[in-house]
Amino acid sequence: MCGIVAYIGKRQAFPIILKGLYRLEYRGYDSAGIAILNGELNVYKQAGKVSDLEKFVEGKNVNGTIAMGHTRWATHGEPNDRNAHPHFSDTRNFAIIHNGIIENYASIKEELMQRGHKFRSETDTEVLVHLIEEINKNGKFDFDESVRLALNEVVGAYAIVILSKKDPNKLIAARKGSPIVLGIGEGEYFVASDATPIIEYTKNVAYLNDGEMAIISDGKLTVKTIGNKIMVPYIQQLEMNIEAIEKGGYDHFMLKEIYEQPRSIADSMRGRIDSRGLRVRLGGLGEYENKFVNAKRVIIVGCGTSWHAGLVGEYLIEDLARIPVEVEYASEFRYRNPVITEDDVIIAISQSGETADTLAAIELAKSKGATIFGICNVVGSSIPRATHAGSYTHAGPEIGVASTKAFTAQVTVLTLLAFQIAHRRGTIPASRFQALLNELESIPSKVEIVLKSNEKIRVLAQQFLNMRNTLYLGRGYGFPVALEGALKLKEISYIHAEGYPAAEMKHGPIALIDEEMPVVVIATKNASYEKVVSNIQEVKARKGMVVAIVTEGDQVVKEIADFSIEIPECDDTLLPLLSVIPLQLLAYHVAVLRGCNVDQPRNLAKSVTVE
Numbered sequence: 001m002c003g004i005v006a007y008i009g010k011r012q013a014f015p016i017i018l019k020g021l022y023r024l025e026y027r028g029y030d031s032a033g034i035a036i037l038n039g040e041l042n043v044y045k046q047a048g049k050v051s052d053l054e055k056f057v058e059g060k061n062v063n064g065t066i067a068m069g070h071t072r073w074a075t076h077g078e079p080n081d082r083n084a085h086p087h088f089s090d091t092r093n094f095a096i097i098h099n100g101i102i103e104n105y106a107s108i109k110e111e112l113m114q115r116g117h118k119f120r121s122e123t124d125t126e127v128l129v130h131l132i133e134e135i136n137k138n139g140k141f142d143f144d145e146s147v148r149l150a151l152n153e154v155v156g157a158y159a160i161v162i163l164s165k166k167d168p169n170k171l172i173a174a175r176k177g178s179p180i181v182l183g184i185g186e187g188e189y190f191v192a193s194d195a196t197p198i199i200e201y202t203k204n205v206a207y208l209n210d211g212e213m214a215i216i217s218d219g220k221l222t223v224k225t226i227g228n229k230i231m232v233p234y235i236q237q238l239e240m241n242i243e244a245i246e247k248g249g250y251d252h253f254m255l256k257e258i259y260e261q262p263r264s265i266a267d268s269m270r271g272r273i274d275s276r277g278l279r280v281r282l283g284g285l286g287e288y289e290n291k292f293v294n295a296k297r298v299i300i301v302g303c304g305t306s307w308h309a310g311l312v313g314e315y316l317i318e319d320l321a322r323i324p325v326e327v328e329y330a331s332e333f334r335y336r337n338p339v340i341t342e343d344d345v346i347i348a349i350s351q352s353g354e355t356a357d358t359l360a361a362i363e364l365a366k367s368k369g370a371t372i373f374g375i376c377n378v379v380g381s382s383i384p385r386a387t388h389a390g391s392y393t394h395a396g397p398e399i400g401v402a403s404t405k406a407f408t409a410q411v412t413v414l415t416l417l418a419f420q421i422a423h424r425r426g427t428i429p430a431s432r433f434q435a436l437l438n439e440l441e442s443i444p445s446k447v448e449i450v451l452k453s454n455e456k457i458r459v460l461a462q463q464f465l466n467m468r469n470t471l472y473l474g475r476g477y478g479f480p481v482a483l484e485g486a487l488k489l490k491e492i493s494y495i496h497a498e499g500y501p502a503a504e505m506k507h508g509p510i511a512l513i514d515e516e517m518p519v520v521v522i523a524t525k526n527a528s529y530e531k532v533v534s535n536i537q538e539v540k541a542r543k544g545m546v547v548a549i550v551t552e553g554d555q556v557v558k559e560i561a562d563f564s565i566e567i568p569e570c571d572d573t574l575l576p577l578l579s580v581i582p583l584q585l586l587a588y589h590v591a592v593l594r595g596c597n598v599d600q601p602r603n604l605a606k607s608v609t610v611e
Contacts, residue, residue, distance in 0.1 A: 002085070002099040003027035004180070005197040006068035006161045008171045008216050009188025013067035014057075016190075020197030021050045021069045023245060026253070026399050027193060029600050030079030032071045035086040035095040038064035041165040043095055045084035066171060068161045068191070070097035078122070086163075087126040089133035090117045093165045096129040099193055100157035100178040108153070128154060132162065143167045144215050147174065151213070151226045157356060161191055167217075174213035174226070179354050179381060182206045182214055182221070184235060189216045194352075194378070195238055196245050196397065206233035207380045239379060245397050252598045254400035254492070258584050259451060262444040264405040265577065267394040268412040275437040278430060280420040282413070284373075284391040291371045292421045295345045298323050299338075299370075301330040301361045302349035305403040305487065309410035310349055311480035312576045316418035319573065322427045330357040334364050342369035347414075350374075351398060351406040353381025362386050375413050377406055391417070400599045402491045404584045407484060408447075411576050415440060418573075439571045443578070446568040450581040453565050457582055460547065460563050461589035464518060467495055471509055471519045472583075473502040475532055477575045478522030485520060485583030492591040492601045502528075502535040513544040520586070521561070522579050525551040526572045536560050547586075549579050 003024025007013040017034050025032075032053040033045025038061065046056040050071060070085035086095040102108075105124035108131055113119070117130045128150060136146035143164045151158075157177030164170065173180055173191045183190030183198035183205050190198045191214070195205060208214060208223070212231060215222045223231045250256035273280055285292070292298070298317055300310035307329055314325040328338070330348075334357060340346075346365040350358045353376035362372050362383065374383045374390030377398065384390050393409035419436060422428045428436075464470065470489060474482035483499035490497045500509055502521065513519065519539045523532045533556060539546055540560060548561035551569050558564045565582045591598050 002073050002193070003071040004068070004097055004099055004159055004161060004191065004193040006171060006173065006191040007188070008066045009185065010065055011188065012063065013065055014062040016201070017067045017069035018050070018054060020192065021053070021071050023196040024193065025050050025071050026401055026600060027071065027073065030072045030074045031081070031084035032069070033084045033086050033097075034062075034067060034069040035097070035163055036062055036064040037066040037163055037165070037168050039168070041092065041095055041163060043086050043088060045081060045086065047080045047084060066163065066168070068095075068097050068163060068171070075101055075124075083121045083123050085125060087121060087123065087129050089129045091133060094129050094133050094136075094162060096125060096132075096160055096162045098125040098128065099159040100176075102128055102154050102158065103156035104154060124156075128158075128160070129162070143170060144172065147172050148213060148224075148226050148228060151176075159193055170215065170217040172213060172215050173208065175208045176210050177356060177359070180208040180214070181380070182208065182233070184221070187219050189221060195240055196399075199238055199240050199245065203238045204235055205238050205380070206235050209385070210382070236380065240397055245399060251592075252400065252588070254402055254404060254588055254598050257398055257400050257405045258581070258588065260396065261405045261408050261581065262447045262451075264395040264409050265412050265447060266444040267396070268409045269416060269440065270394070272416055273437055273441060275434070275441060278423070278434060278437070280416050280423065280437070282391045282416055282420060284389055285417075285420070286389055288371055288373065288389040289420070289424065291345055292323075292373075292417075293424045295323055296341070296343040298325045298345050298347060299340070299365070300325060300327045300347045300349065301333050301358055303330050303355055303357055305407050305484060306349040306351065306355070306358075306410060308480050308484040308487065309407055309414060310347070311483070312411050312477065313347065313414035313418070315477055315480070316414055316573060317421065320418045320422035320428055321425055323421070328361070330355065330361040334360045340365055340368035340370050344370040346370050346372045348372060348374050348383055348387060349410055350383050351377045351403055351410075353378045353383040355383070359383060359386060375410055377409065401601055401604050402488055402587070402598075407580065408577055415573065436571060436573065439574055443570070443574055446570060446578055447581055450567050450578055453582060454585055457565060457585045458589045460565075461586060461593055463545065463563070464493070464495065464586075464590045465593050467516065467518055469512065469517055470495055470497040471505075471512070471517060472497060472499040473505060473519060473532075473535060474499070474522035475502045475528040476526060477572055478524065478579060481522050481576050481579045481583065482520070484580055485587070488584055488587035489590060491604060492587055492598050493594050493596055494602070495590065502532055505535055505538070510538065510542070513539055513542045515543045515545065518545045518547060520547045520583065521549070522575075523548040523550050523554075523557045523561070524567065524575060524579060525554060525569070526575070533557060533560070549582055
């Protein structure tokens, strides 16, 4: 959701905070603000992008070695100057930035108003800083204790940083349900909602756990729980490098990340395949491998793109390992009283590892005794810490809000998992297993071949420029890809798009097809190829424009379709890893032609850390 960055040390803080806000803008870009302690507690904030804030502070006093900044994705209160963070307390002695939602803010606000507090914004965040001041005002409790006691009274999720004019050499951060990472330098500390603003200053980091607060003062770090228990932070090394979070000459992060997929797919399988020894080994599975082998049922939970990857996982595990699989939206799973047993294995998928609904689904499943396996990209995030076992995708940082390489990396890990369990269960013959391993190892080079169609896809995108609706169709392994392709188009170009199983077209969507309804079809050669050809002919009979993703050398579909994009031949089980690439490029180029903000689409944020 929102982005948080803070600094306390000996350097001038403003340049660090400003650069950090630019790095974090993918997390929220409705408004931005900064607070600096320099004798006074100065707050500057502005609706719009970080660049608008940078212009706003020109000529203002931004000196100081303690500061915090925030870039907002609006939840409570519309995006404007007044609701932007940081927020002051009533007397302006305290300032706060916050990512999350305070669920009981209304009752606390009412009580504080009865005590004379006056609020300047519509946000739940302002209520928390007023509460801290109310606890602190009579001098009975110091700054640290006032924050701790206030956090014991709030219900909800938060990652916060707080500054006090009365304690000008201290910075306090805390988290519950929303990430906070601490960067540890020599006599200086950094606080952020993820590692991107920290990486160029230090590799040493510690992640706050839920219900913990960090107190940084006089060059020292103290971590304690909100129950007042002192904790020893676990300091680890960041694996990220600065080049990974820069555009590297590409116009947009999304395009860069699309082109990184040969490497990210290879990285996600590196060290996990021994094709000569007929072996797949996901090290994170460990002692829980037998849980999968003997599972009566697998349930996959995720949101958005991760849910689409989960659908691919369902096809793979059922097809190869012959275990029943259900795929659930995490947001629905947690509320519908699902039937879960100790024999079930839950696979939780999240790029960020911080998705609030997925975390809640994990906790529900754990309470029922199920085994939880996580698939995440961000090392040290909450989901890997909450699960029994898991595997990282090794896709590297993904800055573009619309996931691309995260999807293919997740599918790669799910493919490896399905291969490993199928081999252990003996549900595929050795010859088939060998062929699949060889084929999977060739996928990165085949993705490179697909990327060579970029210019052709850019020209094709012009056909979509003024379209209002698009239909995506696929069968079998192509169906989840159709869903993902439609999601990418609607996310970044704002064209309404829907994915459907191709056979379901006749059960409703066919009524919409005319010359103004492009239909994108996954029409590669597989077991259902002839049926997909029939679906295409049905679209053409109604004057629909057909864009087909076809197997290299196909002539039948190419003669029927208006436009076709070739991909190399591959096994059906690996089709999603290749067929999704042209759909990502198509969405990207349509969005660029329509003048949309590709990396920061309206109303969206990279990781949804609140409900």
